[in-house]
Amino acid sequence: MRALEHGEAVRIVRQRQVIIQPRAHIVTMLSMAGEDTSVHAVAIGRLGVPPQIKVVADPRRRDDQYELLRWLLPHFEAYYAQCRAEQTFPQLWVSSEGALGHLDTLADRLRFTDDADVQRLGELWTYAGERSPITGQQALISATSALRAHYATGQQETEDEHLGALLTWIAPPPGRDILAAVAMAEKHPMGAKTDPRFDADELQPAVELFNKARKDDDRRVQVFHAERIQQMIEGVIRPIYTATQAAMAILSRPEWLDNPALLPLAEEEAAQFAGFMEARDQGHRLPYHDSAKAAAFKIVARERTVDNVEAAFLRHDRAARERAVESGTVLRGTLVDRQKVRLAPRTFEYRMVLTTHQDSLHLRAGDEFWHLDDPKVCIRITEVERRGPFSWVSGIVEDGKRAAMELDIAAIFDFGPERPDWGGTVREFMQMGTRLAAPPWTHGDAVPAATPATRARPNDLLAAVEELVR
Structure with missing residues (x-):
């Protein structure tokens, strides 16, 4: 209400709520309309660094799509290797929750392709994708969720998912009505999709002309339309990349106080990353669906992490403690x-x-x-x-x-609650491993033999049951 009254976002915390790795990568990707598992364009870089951009004229052609993905692989191989050498963890920043879901979906699909390089890229992305639903994870960060943890705006939470609108609330243009400024910002897409009107009026005709030139084997016209498509897409993807950089820059300001609760989260993230990469080195495959045992282990790990993160923030984060006092926990x-x-x-x-x-x-x-x-x-x-x-x-x-x-x-x-027990998950895994070594008959094919009754059956079962509950 205060943000709406003053026409400007209000800070809700003074301590930083997320870790910003010094070499964190910004990954901005666009998919073609109707092709959720495609990458039409990608912009990759770091805070304070101009993006490297790669555009595919028509990502529906598998060879062209794979060429873009192979171009990405060395960037991530080098980054992950550097993180392993420094015993830290990689961190990927995307613009919004929609972009986060797009990268997670791609990671699932790419690691089951028939191309070894594309498969490897899917495996590397899977680390960030599998960490994204974990409470307190620092591997895959959505710029909108990170900003929402620090600011409150005068609009609904779903509207905060548009990064441009959210940044407008945080730094409104002087002398303009905030709602009019937000409406202008919302005209530019900030997720993983382009604007439908742009698709219908500009992009689709250009792609059709490109495919026609390719079919006619007219190399000169084909290159012309490919460059035209690149210019169109760059006009969309560059502002999204720049907005993600702006979000990181806001959260990197010295005005935010250090948060000791983030230190154990960084250590936990580094340990998880080291284990993930060791498993890849040993040739362990990433299944599309977890087994029942693996799923049980992951559920336990998530529940334990929720308790640990809550306990850590209650001890070191003043805003989290005040919220807990207000709620009564x-x-x-x-x-x-x-x-x-x-x-x-x-x-x-x-x-x-x-x-x-x-x-x-x-x-x-x-x-x-x-x-x-x-x-x-x-x-x-x-x-x-x-x-x-x-x-x-x-x-x-x-x-x-x-x-x-x-x-x-x-x-x-x-x-x-009790202080965080980050080693408790390992101990619980050991107990679960012992218990699950011999699965119960309810989870197997064999049915136990019938046990004969030692008492005579009563003539009236209902009366016998009612007698028990009196």
Whole structure:
């Protein structure tokens, strides 16, 4: 509402929410209308570097399409090799979620072609594509999603997917109505598709003339129309590449504070990339569909990553913590009492009582909450009681008893989920591997033998069941 009132985007965080790798690659691709798995044109480069552009006059011809993809392969081979040498990870920036989906779809299709070079490119892109749905991943970044994590605009979230409109909200032209400026920005495509009117009025006739010249074997006319198509496409793809660069430049400004929560994400990304490339070196193929076991492992990894990323941001990102306090997933309370109670000789129990004015707390007896600023202290909730405008939360200290007794009365503390356990996924995989070594009969072809009943069957089954539930 404030952005709409002032006609300018509003910053919603002060700390950077994404990592920007020094050598991150900007990948801008356009597909032909009706050909979602094609690449009509590509612009590739880095922040502050002009793009290298390659255009195919008609990507429906497989040989021409493969020529463009082979042209891309050395760029990514060199970049991935450099990342491996530096023990870091590659990062690809695209303009929007639509462009991200286009690259992910291409990665799936290309690695099953009959051309070794194109197959290799598909494998390299698959790393970024498979990482894209993972919470906190830093391998494949959409410029629109990265900007939305830092700014709020006066339009709907779906409208923020147009990178040009989003940048207009962030840096509106002086002296102009913001909605009129956004409407002008939206006239230029910013995804993986060209404008339908442009396709019908300009591009399609040019492609038809190119194919006619090729059919007539008129090399001079063919080159003329190919260059004409290139000029048309460059007029579309260059602004998208430039807008992606602008988004990266905005997020690279020194005004954004460092975010320690991003450090473990970078380490995790580097470890995932190293494992992915080692598997390629060993000749392991990437299947089109995961097996049931592989899918189960990936689901577990995603769930664990969600918990770890949330815990990391709650400890180091002030905006994330404030949102969690507002929603009630983090307990922000004033310490009103702490006691050391003797239960038996040499046996003591440490108790704490906090008060909070939060209305929508998500906690109940038995939950464990950890001190977000002192990872040694953990309390187990024993009672939650509402007294007027305040909630009184009582708990027993499970870990960090000595540190808990040193906390100041009347001071305010934040309690939330346990600190991130980035190694927990590996341990859980080991447990799952042991359990899945012998699949249950429900997942096999063999049906277990029938077990004979030891009791006589009752005459009235319904009456017998009703008797059990009384």
